Amino acid sequence: ARTSIVKAVDAALEDCFAGRSLALIAGGDGVGKSSAARNWCQRFPGRGRYVAVPGTNDRRTFFVEIAAALGC
Numbered sequence: 001a002r003t004s005i006v007k008a009v010d011a012a013l014e015d016c017f018a019g020r021s022l023a024l025i026a027g028g029d030g031v032g033k034s035s036a037a038r039n040w041c042q043r044f045p046g047r048g049r050y051v052a053v054p055g056t057n058d059r060r061t062f063f064v065e066i067a068a069a070l071g072c
Contacts, residue, residue, distance in 0.1 A: 003032060005027075005031050005032045005033060005036055006032065006036045006039075009025055009032075009033060009036035009037055009040060010036070010040055012025060013037065013040050013047075013048055016048070017044075017047050017048060025037055034052065037050055038050050049069050049070060050069070051065055051066050051069040052065070053065045053066070
């Protein structure tokens with residue numbers, strides 16, 4: 001369903017793709033951010049890479065998750 005969350009995530013990811021940049025999508029728990037982002041990446045293979053990082057302040061874990069999603 002094209003909820004307001006899905007529309008906002010789609011718009012943010014399209015902007016990132018056009019500008020060749022990263023996006024950090026943050027918001028309340030359980031509103032559909034992760035599902036919308038994963039769905040966008042599946043709909044447009046090669047345009048983006050979905051990375052879920054644990055809710056921690058650990059910089060190493062953050063970068064390890066990004067590297068893993070990129071195949072490093």
